[in-house]
Amino acid sequence: MPLTLDALTILDAIERKGSFARAAEELARAPSSLTYAVQHIEAGLDVLLFDRSGHRARFTPAGRVLLEEGRALLAAANALVHKTRQVAGGWETSFTIAVEGILPVALLLPLLDAFYQLDQATEVKLRHEVLAGGWDALAAGRADLVIAGGDAPAGGGIRTRALGRIEFVFCVAPQHPLARAKKPLSQTDIAAHRAVVIADTARNLPLRSAGWLQQQPRLTVADLPSKLAAQQAGLGVGSLPRWLADREVAAGRLAACEWAGGNPHETLHLAWRSGEAGRALEWWTRALSQPGVLAEVLDAD
Incomplete structure (x- = not known):
């Protein structure tokens, strides 16, 4: 006979309650009907x-295997029922947020905790994208919502909301020659020194460059922690977001240099595809737009 979820539920109840009688009470069935049901299962499986x-x-060893593996099936069935109800209620089954690589994902964790309090089954995926990578992931459907710097790609189909500006500070290792400069640094001063840059993660859109000059030698790394480590080791120079630069300079691990013309800034945008709908998108768009969520990394007003 085909194994049913009802059969697995019976076995689970018998094991948890310790007897057929108590399991029958929990399942609101007569003990005799439970005994018959188990005999029917054994006859059908010939086990x-x-x-x-x-x-x-x-439980025999075979019965124990059926019980334990069956519980996994019961859990999967319950999850499927829950997810089906969630989708019917407007929740996405999965939702991917791409965060600009210069931002700490830790900023989103309190929001993620609040989101999970809604008791819904949407699978949230957080990922870092760099430079044009966030826009690329959004346009290609690899992300549902992005926090990205710069401007949206041409062609429309994307809605944006400005979140604020982030300032960049030029930093070098304390022992680096530029750390001893007595004047604001010009492009000529910087050009002779290796730049540490994070690789743009875009796959289809034109790659962007940030914080380095075309004539500079450069060391390309995969992420912000790698860039920070390389600059601390004196392997190159480059700009870091102020939230990170201030911490490292205060600890003596880096030295800040003054730019001729002042520190550069970039506007961060929250972006999603036009025409998309879903309760997770609605919730996250509203939550990330709240003042203060990114306050510790953005320029003060």
Whole structure:
């Protein structure tokens, strides 16, 4: 006979309650009907699930395997029911947020905790994208919502909301020659020194460059922690977001240099595809737009 979820539910109840009688009580069934149901399962599988030689029936090794594996199936079935109800209620089954690589994902964790309090089954995926990579991920459907710097790609189909500006500070290792400069640094001063840059993660859009000059030698790394480590080791120079630069300079691990013309800034945008709808998108768009969420990394007003 085909194994049913009802059969697995019966076995689960018997094991948890410790007896057929207590399991029958929990399932609101007569003990005799439960006994018959178990015998029917054993006959259909041609397997003995219980050892009845003692005072109390106990699971055989085969019965124990069916019980444990069956619980996984019961959990999957319950999750499927829950997810189906969530989708019917307007929740996405999965939702991907791409965060600009210069931002700490930790900023989103309190929001993620609040989101999970809604008791819904949307699978949230957080990922870092760099430079044009966030826009690329959004346009290609690899992300549903992005926090990205710069401007949206031409062609429309994307809605944006400005979140604020982020300032960049030019930093070098304390022992680096530029750390001893007595004047604001010009492009000529910087050009002779290796730049540490994070690779743009865009796959289809034109790659962007940021914080380095075309004539500079450069070391390309994959992420912000790698860039920070390389600059601390004196392997190159470059700009870091102020939230990170201030911390490292205060600790003596880096030295800040003054730019001729002042520190550069970039506007961060929250962006999503036009025409998209869903309760997760609505919730996250509203939550990330709240003042203060990114306050510790953005320029003060």
